Amino acid sequence: MFYLILVLLPVSLFAQRTPSISYITQEQIKDIGGTVELDCSVQYAKDYTVLWTKTLNERSDSVFLSTGSSLVIKDSRFALRHDPSSSTYTLQIKDIQETDAGIYQCQVVLSVINKISADVTLSVRRPPVITDNSTQSLVVSEGKSVQMECYAGGYPHPTISWRRENNAILPTGGATYTGSVLKINSVRKEDRGTYYCVADNGVSKGDRRNINLEVEFAPFITVPRPRLGQALQYDMDLECHIEAYPLPAIVWVKDEVQLSNNQHYSISHFATADEFTDSTIRVITIEKRQYGDYICKAVNKLGQAEAKVNLFETVIPVCPPACGQAHYGDAQYVTSSTVVLVIGFLGVLMGFH
Structure with a gap:
């Protein structure tokens, strides 16, 4: 057993x-x-x-x-x-x-x-793909805080980095920043522009999104020529350059009177970009009373600015815009080519003597 x-x-x-x-x-x-x-x-x-x-x-x-x-x-x-x-x-x-x-x-x-x-x-x-919950564009007033967000899927988990157009310095300092959120505590007008969010995980070429940051700011005016001289009966252009966003209302004032287009003045505005405008007032056939200070004013919802241009009298006409013509009285003028012909004819006559 x-x-x-x-x-x-x-x-x-x-x-x-x-x-x-x-x-x-x-x-x-x-x-x-x-x-x-x-x-x-x-x-x-x-x-x-x-x-x-x-x-x-x-x-x-x-x-x-x-x-x-x-x-x-x-x-x-x-x-x-x-x-x-x-x-x-x-x-x-x-x-x-x-x-x-x-x-x-x-x-x-x-x-x-x-x-x-x-x-x-x-x-x-999987190659990175930036997701739809990422920032696409922003509009913010100067001095406010703002943050741009960028998220991406893919495997391995992508690294998010930031840079600016033309490799401009980021508000955080340096040319690049790593992280899903780029925060600017107090935005300046110089911070506006295109930011690139780049997602990379070593698979394929990665993914990129352009984020446009618009900064609203009060007008800032510069005057290329604060003092201009011109002779009586000639035209003269006065200019001011305005930097502002949103686009400001622009006026020219003399002796506390707002000027408008008429037989004495011609006003034109040219927007060279979303934030830049060139304004010109042409003083036509200058009279004595038109000499003095001209004020260029700009205003938008964030504030206003003004700058002065002084127009004074000269004896000799200034070119431009007084090029190729000389005024005599109200209606007569002779061209520069006519003056050349007269001088030439006088020279011939003197030669006979």
Whole structure:
């Protein structure tokens, strides 16, 4: 009887061995279009069902890919190999797509409510794509704080960097800044312009978004020639350059009277950019009363500014705009070519003497 127990004991122990997963492939990172093989080796599972499943994450439902040595999923990119000698089940995926990323699980089903499992994560490298919740354009008043945001998807997780058009210095200092949020605590008009948000993760060329920052600011006026001289009965142009956003209202004033287009004055405005305007007033056929100070004024919702141009009398006409003509009285003039002809004719007459 004692010998019988010794013989039966190993058989009893073998029958009670529980299946286990002895090997599972480690985490895989692959490029789109590549191939991956996921191995799962089991022990003591000859009489049990072995499955491959996939989930997008730990909270999503599983999709069954294979059972035993047969595929369940009808996708030609998937293949399954079973090596009975090592009891290894190999799941192969060719032409990997972005949607193949997820958690792949090898399961040994012990009962309806019991199983053993092991996971392997497949990550797929994806080029960065800047998402729609990123800033596109901004309008902010000078002195206010502002922040530009840039977010991107992709794998590995992209790095976000910032720079300005023409590599101008950023408000944060330096030519580049790294981070998803670029914040300016007190914006200046010099900060306006185009900012580039660049997302890079080493896959492909990355992604870029142009963000336009408009800064509203009160007018600032410069006068290229604060004092101008011109002779009586000639025209003269007075100029001022205005920098402002939004576009300001511009007027010219003399002796506290706002000037307008008429036979004495011609006013014109030229917008050279969204923030820059050149204003010119032409004083036509100058009379004595038109000498003096002219005030260029500009106003928008953030403030106003003014600058002075002084027009004084000279004996000799100034060119331009008094080029090629000389006035005599109110209606007569002779051209410069006529003056040349007269001088030439006088020279000929003197030659006869």
